[in-house]
Amino acid sequence: MRHVRPLCLLLVLVVLWQAVALLGLVNPMFLPSPAEVWDKARHLSREGRFLGDVAATLWRALAGFGLAFCLGAPGGLVVGASEKLFACFELPIDYFRSIPPVVAFPLALLLFGIGEASRIAVVAFGCLPILLVTVAAGVRSGPRLRRDVARCMGAGRLRLFWSVIVPGALPSIFVGTRVALSMAVIIAVVTEMLVGARFGLGGRVTAAQIAYDTPELYCDIIVVGLAGLAINKLCAALQARVVHWE
Amino acid sequence: MDTGCAMEALAPKPFSPPSGDAPPAIDIRHVFRRNPGRRGKADAVFEDFSLRVGQGEVVGLFGPNGSGKTTLLNMVAGLLRPDAGEIVHAAPQRRVAYVFQDYKNSLFPWFSVETNILFPLAAAGMPVKMRRERLTRLRRTVDIPFGLDKYPYQLSGGQQQYVSVLRGLIGDPSVLLLDEPFSALDQASTAWLREVLRRAFAACRVSALMVSHDLAHFSDLAARVCVLSGRPARVAREILAPRRGRKRREDCPYAGIAQ
Numbered sequence: 001m002r003h004v005r006p007l008c009l010l011l012v013l014v015v016l017w018q019a020v021a022l023l024g025l026v027n028p029m030f031l032p033s034p035a036e037v038w039d040k041a042r043h044l045s046r047e048g049r050f051l052g053d054v055a056a057t058l059w060r061a062l063a064g065f066g067l068a069f070c071l072g073a074p075g076g077l078v079v080g081a082s083e084k085l086f087a088c089f090e091l092p093i094d095y096f097r098s099i100p101p102v103v104a105f106p107l108a109l110l111l112f113g114i115g116e117a118s119r120i121a122v123v124a125f126g127c128l129p130i131l132l133v134t135v136a137a138g139v140r141s142g143p144r145l146r147r148d149v150a151r152c153m154g155a156g157r158l159r160l161f162w163s164v165i166v167p168g169a170l171p172s173i174f175v176g177t178r179v180a181l182s183m184a185v186i187i188a189v190v191t192e193m194l195v196g197a198r199f200g201l202g203g204r205v206t207a208a209q210i211a212y213d214t215p216e217l218y219c220d221i222i223v224v225g226l227a228g229l230a231i232n233k234l235c236a237a238l239q240a241r242v243v244h245w246e
Numbered sequence: 247m248d249t250g251c252a253m254e255a256l257a258p259k260p261f262s263p264p265s266g267d268a269p270p271a272i273d274i275r276h277v278f279r280r281n282p283g284r285r286g287k288a289d290a291v292f293e294d295f296s297l298r299v300g301q302g303e304v305v306g307l308f309g310p311n312g313s314g315k316t317t318l319l320n321m322v323a324g325l326l327r328p329d330a331g332e333i334v335h336a337a338p339q340r341r342v343a344y345v346f347q348d349y350k351n352s353l354f355p356w357f358s359v360e361t362n363i364l365f366p367l368a369a370a371g372m373p374v375k376m377r378r379e380r381l382t383r384l385r386r387t388v389d390i391p392f393g394l395d396k397y398p399y400q401l402s403g404g405q406q407q408y409v410s411v412l413r414g415l416i417g418d419p420s421v422l423l424l425d426e427p428f429s430a431l432d433q434a435s436t437a438w439l440r441e442v443l444r445r446a447f448a449a450c451r452v453s454a455l456m457v458s459h460d461l462a463h464f465s466d467l468a469a470r471v472c473v474l475s476g477r478p479a480r481v482a483r484e485i486l487a488p489r490r491g492r493k494r495r496e497d498c499p500y501a502g503i504a505q
Binding site: 143145146149150152153154155156159163164167168170244245246 | 341348356366369397399413
């Protein structure tokens with residue numbers, strides 16, 4: 001039942017879009033009709049190349065995110081749990097968070113070459129500070145009493161970390177993951193747009209723009225959005241299962 | 247009306263440790279403690295303060311806000327040190343169990359009730375088999391009217407606070423400290439918890455020191471209530487609780503005391 005209303009809204013939007021296209025209110029060059037876009041999408045889905053592009057973009061986003069997660073989640077836990085480490089790292093993390101990751105792309109190209117490594121590195125560079133900040137903040141905002149209780153009952157440092165700090169930070173780990181994954185898709189697409197990758201949605205969008213293939217452009221935009229939405233919903237479902245107490 | 251009897255119970259009693267050969271579970275001897283106050287001025291909370299909790303005795307602590315009740319519990323728990331004087335535990339090898347007012351944040355919501363109760367034993371490194379035996383023994387001694395496989399958030403507030411008391415009892419503590427255990431609960435939960443605690447205290451014969459800002463909370467639970475004065479705190483008077491049998495609040499022997 002709760003899915004019905006958003007779907008109705010979507011239907012209304014599509015009908016409106018079709019009406020605008022039919023009445024010729026906007027130059028069809030800039031706004032193809034939904035029917036045209038749908039035809040294009042059906043055509044593309046039969047084409048192996050399109051799926052390869054989607055897969056390439058998702059792979060870069062996920063690989064970069066995975067790398068950042070392996071460093072960022074444990075790093076955030078440790079930095080958040082220690083007052084001294086947090087004082088040391090707060091400013092550097094905020095500094096790196098303020099750098100638009102794409103700015104580092106040319107440097108990554110020089111360092112890692114024009115292949116996959118440079119793109120994945122930039123995605124990881126963009127995701128890492130997000131994960132560090134959210135996870136560390138999550139550890140710090142958890143109630144102190146819980147840690148004091150555990151210590152009072154004789155829990156050692158390791159037990160305190162695994163039984164109290166890590167589960168307590170799980171909600172914020174999920175929040176960080178969702179924000180970082182969205183960022184990962186954005187960065188992956190932008191790096192593909194900047195320097196031609198053989199595969200990838202970013203390169204596809206640029207090529208479609210040059211060819212004035214607006215139905216293709218719309219398709220690409222819609223697919224990127226759907227991919228992001230799917231990732232987010234998947235994370236939310238996993239979060240609801242794992243973090244059952246919130 | 248048994249006014250005479252109630253008056254007798256309310257009359258100030260000289261400080262008298264419970265008689266018997268067994269040493270008191272907790273012996274607070276001439277404790278001095280200053281808490282850091284504003285602008286560097288230390289604030290004397292306790293000056294020459296003495297109190298004894300006998301073996302298996304439940305002592306209530308009642309006093310105005312800021313009279314140092316929690317400070318006293320923290321000192322008994324070893325979280326704070328007295329500046330002078332000493333606090334002697336009859337069984338220093340046994341742990342002190344502490345039950346906090348804020349049951350939501352003192353339980354671990356990601357663990358089941360069973361894991362929560364067994365946490366102190368796990369923290370002490372006790373093997374799983376022995377932990378299970380302890381739990382079986384606890385279940386035989388006290389009544390646990392809810393499933394142990396539940397999570398704390400599936401229980402009512404009173405039940406959650408009972409879980410944190412059970413978590414204290416499982417370690418066979420030398421003394422159980424309860425800091426305002428009822429103040430985050432509604433009236434029905436408080437009544438339920440008081441009843442299960444009364445039975446649990448009787449069954450476990452645990453020594454306990456309980457803090458509350460409401461004298462009615464002590465009736466049927468505490469054998470003796472120490473009324474603390476303002477700072478520096480001292481026992482202004484002691485009330486020995488008459489035996490049970492009261493049901494209405496106005497029948498509570500402490501109801502007439504205006505602090």
